[in-house]
Amino acid sequence: MSLTAAEVQALIREWVPMAEDIDLKVDSIAPGAATIRIPFNDRNLRPGGSISGPTIMAAGDTAMFAAILGRLGKVAMAVTSNLNINFMQRPAQKDLIAEASILKMGRRIAFCEVGIRSAGSEELVAHVTGSYALPPEK
Amino acid sequence: MSLTAAEVQALIREWVPMAEDIDLKVDSIAPGAATIRIPFNDRNLRPGGSISGPTIMAAGDTAMFAAILGRLGKVAMAVTSNLNINFMQRPAQKDLIAEASILKMGRRIAFCEVGIRSAGSEELVAHVTGSYALPPEK
């Protein structure tokens, strides 16, 4: 069973409280991919005007989760196993867009990558790779 | 100039809004090390009772930042460059303790590792390594 963007957004906001704090939107779900948006909010800023690291990491992690939910359906028990993030440049003071794609969907583990950019820019702000441990199939 | 635990806590809460959201405490600062605490709050729970990934990552990132601030003083412009986290087991429904130590303090980059445990447990919940880009010295 696959889910719509609106369904995925509702699930993530229910399951990951920090997603609610940063007002996460799921813009789209495609086969093996998801795009999320963190609306710009100066609450998330660090000194110097950068969006704070934990906000960017939360975007990367939830974008992976969105791609997996979009593919597998309502698997609440999928949990991050490993996440690696490189921060490449300071984001603009705009919405943050995170595009996740599934690199490999295994039986017990899913690998994803995520490109994170400022809205309207093609330059990467950060890049994430990670894996999710999947619950045993029923 | 080095800082006390209370000073580091105040700076991180000022600079990283998510630290405020998760009620981050800096328990102690030692030479090249810092211990932080995320008080248990069922708001941070995921389905199944696990503390959510972004909360644990925020703990790891801010623990590194605390260790660097404790060493270098008020360097607001130090920013995470790379962070890698392995999630090892579900945390207990208790405070989360993150102990960061500086692996190498270079001139332009600091490398840290962080062990994250449930309060009162010796088992790792998660383990972080990461690097911070340091601002040029004045």
Place this chain on the structure above:
Amino acid sequence: MSLTAAEVQALIREWVPMAEDIDLKVDSIAPGAATIRIPFNDRNLRPGGSISGPTIMAAGDTAMFAAILGRLGKVAMAVTSNLNINFMQRPAQKDLIAEASILKMGRRIAFCEVGIRSAGSEELVAHVTGSYALPPEK
């Protein structure tokens, strides 16, 4: 100054002895990208017939280096700063193909990603992200 595939291959074999041990070929250099090949050799096998981890990591690291040399020219002093690899499935007993692309070429650091597959397959065997520290410009 950019370099041809043959020039990049010669430089990597001169500079990285392990590239010689695994008979690394540079198949192609494109703008911001490089494809290398590790010819199948049962010397590189592990028990069970898998190509050993260090061979796959060497493929990932040298593919990034090839992409950077292809872009920047003869920068012997570019050195790996961080490398993260996920192993996704056992490779076939075939040539290993590693396709690197540059995610961001900064002034002091280059970020790359690499997809590693068995020749003729579209499935990932492993996926690498990494950064190279670049020598100061002359």
Place this chain on the structure above:
Amino acid sequence: MSLTAAEVQALIREWVPMAEDIDLKVDSIAPGAATIRIPFNDRNLRPGGSISGPTIMAAGDTAMFAAILGRLGKVAMAVTSNLNINFMQRPAQKDLIAEASILKMGRRIAFCEVGIRSAGSEELVAHVTGSYALPPEK
């Protein structure tokens, strides 16, 4: 069944051909830990006198494998799942010492970290964290 340093060295050299190429020695096996040594050999040098990245990564990966073999016995089918390495400074032209410790030994996955130093130095050359997928128990 646990193994001695000599037994672990023989197994790794049999199973990982690159370990033979770099003349890997297992110096010691302790509960949950292993120390390996890569004897200095100017064949492994890069321009500028640095030991090449793939050699250092092979040291990190095989040190983790040594710690796991020392703990679990002859588990040929344990394979690297994720490896993350930070290169911190140029190694000296001396033997390379890699000290691995097991962070968590799960049923299906083992997490390790490795500090890599030049012989006689306390400074880290590189630091590795990684996970090994373990074969199902018989």
